[in-house]
Amino acid sequence: MPEAAQSAVLSLSRLRLGVQLLMLALTVWGGALVGHYAAEKISNALPSLSCAYDQSNGAYCVLIPLQHQMHHRVGELIQQTGKFTLSLLLPLVFTVAAFYAFYFFIGKAFCGWICPLGTVQEGLYRLGRVLRRPFRHLSERAARRLRPLKWLVLLVLVLGLPLAAGLGVTPHATGDAFCQVCPSRLATTLLTGDTEQAAIRTGGILDFAFGALANTLFGFVLIASLAVRQPFCRICPLLAINATFQRLSPLRLVKQAHDRCEKCGICTKACPMDIPEIWHESGQKAFNEDCTLCGRCAEFCPDDAVIQIKFGPARLFGASRPYYKARIKQESPQGEPKIVRWLPPRTGGHG
């Protein structure tokens, strides 16, 4: 088999694309396969943005029960009884346990391989390359400055406002504050042909404000994705939750220090989250909180075994020079596809 054809077959990115498309089908339309009712879904605590407003999906996102329990179980019961007991947290413990049962095996690859919104954004970025839109990467400073936002979204929209709604401090509409603005709610429902979620509620000011914010954010993500890689992932609260547990999954990114790393930096160019630490750091620090375990840094690392994806002691994928050489012929680290020359170049003629 020619070298180019062999590399095309074995590319980690191609494998990931196949898994992403399969998971997109399962998380958006998979209800027909796994069942209609919530209890029949793959999980009600999936570590990916699989939306319950999508009437035909195959799983529910963990942020749904988290908000629901903060609102109705923790907040409302504290308000009714006037006291806080640890037993109030029991439903949250079960939700986190169900989440972890999935997360243990796949870890942060839920973001890079399974999340439907992640796949949609990647698809749009590819479309942007085809349409020859400019590539905008985030500077080291900007990437670092954006990081706290996802924790803020987690604390305020997923945990804080639902709790406040349960306590009666904020209106009922804030009980699922994150769902109200989540772009995946719009993306997945629109993918099923349902435009209801894209229509803004006009019954109250808060509902309208949430709808306006959600649609504006979604519109921005749709267009920005043509030039910026994974714009929403950078503030996604699920990435924050996944980052909390990333050391508790055997699936991880491993980087060994290498003399040539400091002058190279291709790994950061290849990273869809523009993570500078994968370039500058090694050991545990290289596996940054923003990592989605997509594996592009390992694919585009030109030195043998410097970056690896491991499950416990087992190496699942490791950087290698021959692989890098084959991969760089297909596309640039930033994802610009290389022109495939099907015919031999013409000889002679002008210039």
Added chain:
Amino acid sequence: MRALTVVVLCVWSLSVAAAENGHGGHGDSAPGGSASAAPVWTDLPLIEMAPGRDRAAATFRLRNLSVDTVKAYAPGDRAPLPEGLRFKTDRLEWDITAQDGRFTLQSSGVGNYHWLQARQESTDGVTVASTAHFFSNPGPAPTDLLDRPKSELEIVPAPLPREHNQYRENQKRFFMLRFQGKPLAGTTLRFVSDAGTRASFVSDAAGRVLVNFPADVKPAEGQGGHGQPAANRFVLAVEHEAQGRHYLTAFNYRYGANAYARRSLLWGGGFLALGGLLGLPLIMRRKEPTHA
């Protein structure tokens, strides 16, 4: 001044009461579904929700049917989980005593959906009223609950409505007709709503009936959970003669305003476009500076 204070207090207490009544929860909320002091809108047998429900119990009243006990059914243990991880319950079905036509359903604690059935039997035939109620419990899907034969003649929603998938006007939803556990083909299903709409639908060879909910939900006066507008009540009824006996079965529930009531696609599209415009500078190519 005192009169003004009294007026202010009255208005305040009314608004608080209205706010409390309008505050529904997830799942077990019934947008406009309560039936307090409701006028009679049908002579078909009904099991209607009455005021007084919470996360573990719901109160109902029987209409057009005189029975002392109502049977409750919970989801069974045929869950899509590995052996040993199943949600177990000993209470798959149980009797509830009705007093003056009222009774309270306690959640089994397992599974979201519960089924209620009141049965009145005479020498001439059998009359059955049925409905479903959603408690927010972890547990198995209601697939086996619906498959389990509960009376001779049955109307079975396929599927049951759920929190983000309620029945709505202008929507078509399937129901199954069964007699003695087998599909009942070519049979007429009557539809009656409390808005006065009457319609009939006929089952196909597989016993399936496609019910088209009419567009007759009036603009909401109050709101249910999640800001949903009020809903209409409806009853589906089917009659069948077999072995010299007359069978009448009814299933009642509620349906809300159409999906786009109190929503605007125009505003939605407008803000989508605004977001897109904000992102536009990112996808525009910047002009390279020209050097003389």
